[in-house]
Amino acid sequence: MIRKVLLFLVLCVLSELVKGRMLGNPFLVRGRVYCDTCRAGFETEASHGIPGARVRIECKERATMQLTYSIEGVTDSTGTYNIKVRGDRGDEVCDARLISSSQFECSETDPGRDRARVILTRNNGVASDTRFANALGFFRIEPMSGCTMVLQKYQETND
Template sequence: MAGTAKALALLCFLSALAIAHCEHFIVQGRVYCDTCRFGFETKASTYIPGAKVRVECKDRTTGQMTYSIEGITDETGTYKIPVEEDRPDEICEAILVSSPISDCKEFESGRERARILLTKDNGISNHVRFANSLGFIKDKPLPGCSELLKQYELDE
C-alpha cells in the first residue's frame, strides 16, 4: 500500500511538473454578428457557429510570419485553437477569416482581430489565452435596434 501511495505521489508530481513546463496554449474567443450595426457587441448580437478564425504570429523585429493555424467556431460561436510552443518574441493575433452567414460577412471595423500573448513568461499560469470577441456586421440592422440604442443612451 505504501508503494502505491509513493507511486501515486510521484505521478502527481510529474504531472504537475509537465503542466508547469507545458509550451502549448489554447487561444479561445467568440465570433459574433453585430445585428444592429452599432460597432460593438450588444444583447441583440448573435454568435456565429462555423465561422473561421486564424491565429497568426509574426516576428516582433522583422514582421515575418512565423506561425499560422485556423480553427472553426462551435455551436456557441466559440473557437478554441491550439498553438504549439512558447512565442515570447512574436506578435500573435486571432484574426477573422470568414462567416457562413450570407447577410453577416462584412468585417466589423476594429473587431476583425485581437492581439494575444502566447508566452509562459507573463505571469499567467493558465495555458488558455482568451481573445477579445471578433465581429462581423449584418448587411441591414434588425428591427428594434433603434429602441435598443435608446436603452444604451439612457444607461449613461
C-alpha cells in the same frame, strides 16, 4: 566534420528547448465570433454568436513582422472557437483574425473588431495554458428591425 555537424544540431535543438518552443503544453486560444445585428460597433443584447466562422491565429516576428506561425480554427454552435497553438511565442506578435463568416447576411467584417492581440508566452506570470481573446465581430448587412430601441438603452446608460 561529422562531429561538428552533430554538435551544431545538438546546440540547435537545445536552443529550441531553452526557448520553450518544443516543451510544454500547447496554449489554448479561446474567443467568440459574433454578429453585430444593429451595426453598433460592439456587442449588444441583439448580437448572437456565429457558428462555423473561420478564425486564424497568426504570429509574426516582432522586428520584421514576417509571418512565423499560422493556424486556423472554426467556431462551434455558440460562436466560440478553441485553437491550440504550439510553442512559446514570447518574441512574436500574435493576433486572432477573422477569416470568414458562415452567415451571408452577417459577413461584413467590423474593422474595429476584426482582430484581437493574444499574448502567448509563459514568461508573464499567467499559470493557465488558456488565453482569452477579445470577441471578434461581423456586421449584419442590413440592421435588424428593433435596433433603435436596443441602442437607446445603451445611450440612456451613458447619459
